[in-house]
Amino acid sequence: MSEIEREAMEYDVVIVGAGPAGLSAAIRLKQLDPDLEVVVLEKGSEVGAHILSGAVLDPAGLDRLIPDWKDKGAPITVPVKEDNFYILGHGGRIRLPNWLMPPLMNNHGNYIVSMGNVCRWMAEQAEALGVEIFPGMSCSELVYGEDGALKGVVAGEFGREPDGTPGPAYEPGMELHGKFVFLSEGVRGSLSKEVIAKFGLDAECDVPKFGLGMKEIWEVKPENHNEGEVTHTMGWPLGVANTGGSFIYHLDNNQVYVGLIVDLNYKNPYLFPYMEFQRFKHHRHVAKLLEGGKRIAYGARAVTKGGFQSIPKVAFPGGALLGCSAGLVNLPRVKGNHNAMHSGIEAAEAAVEAIKAGRSGDTLEAYDAALRAGPVGQDLKPVRNVAPFNGRFGLLGGLSLGGLDMWIQSIFKVSLFGTLKHGKTDAQATEKKYAHAPIDYPKPDGKLSFDRLTNVSFSMTNHEESQPCHLRLEDPSVPVMENLPHYAEPAQRYCPAGVYEIVEEAGKPARFVINFQNCVHCKTCDIKDPAQNITWVPPQGGDGPNYPNM
Template identity: 45%
Template sequence: MHFDLLVVGAGPAGLSAAIRFKQLCKEKGQDLSVCVIEKGSEVGAHILSGNVLQPTALEELLPEWRDDADCPVHRQPATASRFYYMTSKFGVRLPNPPQMKHKGNFVISLSETVRWLGRKAEELGVEIFPGFAGAKVMYGPGGEVHGVQTNDFGVGKDGKRKDSFQLGMALTARATLLAEGCRGSLSQAVMKRFGLREKAGAQPQTYALGLKEVWEVAPEKHKPGLVVHAVGHPLPWDVYGGSFIYHMPDNRVALGLVVALDYRNPHLNLFQEFQQWKRHPMVSRLLEGGTCLQYGARTLNEGGWQSIPSLAFPGGALVGDSAGFLNVPKIKGTHTAMKSGMLAAEAAFNAMTSQPAGKPLDLSAYETSFKSSWVDQELFRERNIRPSFSLGAGIWGGIAYSALDTYLLRGQAPWTLRHRYADHERLKPAAECAPREYPKPDGQITFDLNTSLFRSQTNHEHDQPPHLRLVNPKLPEVVNLPVYDGPEARYCPAGVYEWVTGEDGGKQLQINAQNCLHCKACDIKDPTQNIRWTVPEGGGGPSYTVM
């Protein structure tokens, strides 16, 4: 199947690109086709974000959104902001950093919001195919990106075709936009093939894992629109991260813990750290008597301005978190992702209507427009905040530098701090680090992993080739286990990696791929970079509805 524009990923960046492209078609009287493929079972099923939306890009894309009764964004304006330093028992109120003031923003469920964006895209004539995972990039005779091949359906674990077999589709396009989100598998392949990180002189991308729940709390405890951020407990002083509590509409509260993946202690268990955070009196008092509705986890880019790769490649471009546009101090990336999709769509439309047919499209105009946009200016201004926490002085050193950069230098320092290491290079040997102990869950506020996974509604066809692959199957047993005490069992928030006793009495790594939340933490943090995350059959994975 051939389209003019192919978008991989129905998140905020991909759908904004599709909408903007169709708007231009309507404005200019052009009949050009747009296809969006999405690996989730439906639009929004794989979308997770603790989200207080800055509506800048939404205002530009759909100015009438406030008058749309179907739009979920305007249901809950942010009404107040608070910032705390948490000790093990108390929360100390601190002044709100300027980046964390939320006047004019909205507390949303991003999975609900992208469903609405999907409907707006379809109204404009965009074809959206949920349940179709982009398995590999197709290249033309000149090496340019020519489209995407989707996964085959109905292949068993043994690699043989089952009765239900369906051949994957070859989707070709004049321009392909990769909007897969953080650490997208196709985006990683394209960056490597075309040397996009090297071309831009980009520093290593750094990441964090966000673990999130949505609760329904007692009405008397609910404060609609309240936005709370905190640093400190339960994370060690040298681990970058923080927590959030967002009061949504309908007595719902979104809460979570974000942990930077450059942490050094392999004993750190990210799921258990999240449970430990909920035991804090400031959190537990809010949740007592409430009901946990949903659980999930997802990685996010934290590298910022200095880690952005070259955005355009022959035949396409990277948009949204495939490239990494999160504003870390603001803890916001939806508005920047949407704007990047809009800019890429404009470049693609202009290229299609001005460049000769039959030749690879040059989308370098997207790169140019991005560098003159408010997104680049915003990310440049905040570029030194995140790396300041890795200078060796821990959380307080980072906070002190951030205050200097924000209030005195106003983001215009004559230097740019570097990200010197990739996250997988940071783990210390287990023998050099103190173990961490975690209490058992109480089943009321804290939960075991299986209970939480049930709330994510994650599901995969069991009889299919594993989508999590070890390049060297023996490497975990000879490196990860003896040196790092098997860290994959602790950085994965879904119990995918489990060390079991084999027939010979030794420990073996068992991969429970059916548990996977598609968070990509394993692909990022594995110290030997031996794990390859690939897409499973389309439609597999979590099924988020309010995340």
Template identity: 50%
Template sequence: MTSEEILAQFGPREAMEYDVVIVGGGPAGLATAIRLKQLATEKGSEVNVCVLEKGSEPGAHILSGAVMDPRAITELFPNWKELGAPLNQPVTGDDLLVLSETGAQRTPDWLMPRNFHNEGCYVISLGAVTKWLGEQAEALGVEIFPGFAAAEVLYNDDGSVKGVATGNLGVGKDGEPMDSFQIGMELHAKYTVFAEGARGHLGKQLIAKYKLDEGKDAQTFAIGIKELWEVPADKAKPGLVVHTAGWPLNDDAFGGGFLYHLEGNKVTLGYVIGLDYQNPWLSPFEEMQRWKTHPSIKAHIEGGKRLGYGARALNNGTPQALPKTVFPGGALVGCDAGFLNAARIKGSHAAIKSGMLCAEAAFEAVAAGRQSDELTAFETGFKASWLHEELWTYRNFKNWFKKSPLMGKLMTGVEHWFLPKVGVSVPPWTLHNTVKDHTKLRPAAEMPKIAYPKPDGVITFDRLSSVFVSNTNHEEQQPAHLTLKDASVPVKINLAKYAGPESRYCPAGVYEFVEKDGQDQLVINAQNCVHCKTCDIKDPTQNIVWVTPEGGGGPNYAGM
């Protein structure tokens, strides 16, 4: 049955009314909710706020490095230390390494560009911080609905956003309602804020419907693959932050590694690769595993135990590609819009600040009795904020690297080491990008094959054992949430021309080509999906569309 047929048979859906509905219980969404409630308390008024979170709890789907700049969370909660926010490990040192296959060259402290300085920041689990933010939101009266995925945007007759509908539960693989079927519910609001993270399913639709990216640069993305380790006490260096460039990538791809020492003998490490890479034989997962074998990285984790694994797409964060963030009845915040600062390798402070700015505009509108118009004060507030100043300062970082790794390194030094030395804080030039990531992949016959070593099960691992430690689970009977516009395209085009890149760019083993009755076919193991969104971005034919599975499904990250 189609969704329209299900609605006709089992509807109408129950509806709940709020002043503000927020889709996504990450740092941006929760900061929006918290700031709305804070303003209501300050003004002695009421504002009804709810947050929909598709994960089993706030933080369950959150994945980030992460080194956190505390500026925004300090604005949100000046007393966050007294409130017990899990920012426990200050940064104690920065290492920036340029790797060759067997060696490493450390950038001297005096030559370190400003974007790699992390004084005053904290090494954190963003999942733990998000869980804490959820607790603060609930204490202020925010209604949080974990395990509920917003599956559809609802519109008023005038075209403005009315709210969202959650997905139906208990639909079988054949699309038919099962005995356990429950129809979704509608949440209506004066304003709906979308905070789904990078390449948000509904955010993507809204950008297209309202042409929010018209006249903007092409938004580009990267994939980040991360592991959490527990290491022997004699290897622990709490607060040490390590970033790497160079090996194992060649010059036709951009990427780098990170390794951060948390408290409690924990190390979080991972690899980020731009999704504009050209070689279809490249596997981001395998590159990350290979990177761990480098002596400079292996030395930190040897003798330790891997505790967790995850992957997530991230925006490359140039403000030139930031879409218009408001539309009739709603707004985009955090990485759903693209507020990440890629140069500083930080997004959580930007997500929180964007949510706060949106909340201030939404509260003002609700208090004035308005609804379903554009929150223009959000964009005005952003342009006057320190966040805009910060992002504008670093606006060229990714675009220089798109020219070449050498150009990227050289111009990062010019813009963020030399210019500040001569009193120029903001580069006087602006680079632009008009090329989308999926268009960069070249035919397999034109590119060299890459031979990756087999995992040893000690330092390096395979995909399936990695997905196991991500605690990923989906209701097996539901329809696959990874859909194809045309089922013939994967074999006829992707396999024939690009050697089936989806079998390599997916970090969870979701896609595999098998031969059956003498014919190649694509098998989609949707139950493995860690919701990274890479396939939705990198598929060269843009034939794969990620849609929301049943709420509560996906990874259940712990300590990530």
């Protein structure tokens, strides 16, 4: 427990993160017991400010949580009308016929949405039930009880100096205690990392795997817009050795979501994911869509893709991991929001039963079991080998074997391959620079493609500069002494916001500079750094991107 004296507030359940998982848990808790005291703490300036997702929403989780969501005015109004899959080459494309795709890939009945706006609406539903929601409240520390169980969090700490000491306007924040604490921080949350390590929650699971997703919102010419169209591509510009893929979703009002996910298991330290995304937009079919349009927003975040075998134990003494904190994205479907909602529902139901039985602070074993055996497990098990196949055999081998495995499981409910292992972490997959050649990327033209700093301005990111840097180096010498000579310091390239740079001046040693003000909270650095020397922690509350419609 912290040595700083703080006031404490008591709740039944404390939820960290106002994403689809945390808000679903809050709503379900109050549905089951209106008398429960439930609080949701959100680090963004408002609910939805830090939410970034494709997104095509499978409404299964919302159907279960709020069956009359249409009548309640949910901002879910653009059904998928057309589903396209392509393999891109440098100058052309090959369409994969829909009948060839496994049934689970069908987007019939799904909706193109802004998950930021969906979460804002969900927050309204939660508050109507009596849930307290506090945006702008980063959770900087966990609080444990004398028995070692998680007891609460420290939230709302402000005013530390850059060296970490309390400044003249320091506010220590408060301790918020709960009978249970739910961590729904999203991908690679710092508090989730701590409890996974403390309680050994990953002792029996495979390593986690991730991708970096980058997204722009475009307003296109009306003649180029086709509301309800969903397109996914693989191949160019990543090629056959590097895996990932693009998405193009036609929302309403002539808006199109354009994005690229680059799997972070790539080997070449010279690969520049952001520039791969910018290059993608110059493919003739994509350029034709965007011609005459304008980009109106940009953002990036890491995406979990380890699948079923990478899920850690999600219940521990006093708390639970929800949503992307547990890694619940279905990789081939490019969907995780429905599973996040299911996880919130399952955790809430287990917590209510435990509270009624007087088992406050217990381990919610029922939640862990329900997550694996229920809708989430049923969604993730059939696709569990797609990421390992991609990692071993690249695009073509992964596509063929992964597709075959999904088809077999759709018919016979069993895999001929069992459950494959991922092997290396994404950090370990990075090879030294001597085995690779630098990649020459075209200069952004300012019309279809843009430099990083210009695009970051379209994420409306802001950080108070007088606070401590929230990107912490375990050893400050590693970037220049180890990563630069052996890996050409890949942080300069894997960061989609230009946070990290090597400054070399005549007559002076190279310097590693962290421009934390640019950070869009994607957490790629925490994942991909080959030395695992960078730890991402939340900045003070309200700082970071301010996404309007992501």
